[in-house]
Amino acid sequence: MTAFGPRQQTEILGDAFDEVVLYQDQGQRGRADGEVLGLLRQGLENAKRARDxxxxxxxxxxIDAAFASLKAGELCLILVDQVEEALGYITKRVIAG
Structure with missing residues (x-):
């Protein structure tokens, strides 16, 4: 799972997924470097399921990191910020195998 969003989002997702990939992109919405990752990490502090x-x-x-750890039969939820760019990238990755 990749996620860019509020702590509440990672609280919910941390209870649903074993592995979580948090990312910080260029669009930090006025926050200091590393602050977004810190806020997302806070949302996982009491996660019942997320261990990695x-x-x-x-x-x-x-996205590459999430795909690299994905095994057959597993679910990967990808939440993106740059929708068109990310969808194009994911499509190319899936087609390439």
Missing amino acids: VKEIRGELVA
Whole structure:
């Protein structure tokens, strides 16, 4: 899972997924460097399920990290900020195998 959003979002997702990939992209919405990742990490503090949490800089790099750890039969939820760019990238990755 990749996620860019409020702590409440990661609270919910942390109870639903074993592995979480948090990312910070260029669009930090006026926040200091690293602050977004810190806020997302706070949302996972009491997660009931998420045990493997990675912090990555860059949306496409985070997508690569999520795909790299994905095993057959697993679900991968990808929440993106740059929708068109990310969907194009994901499509190319899926087609390439």
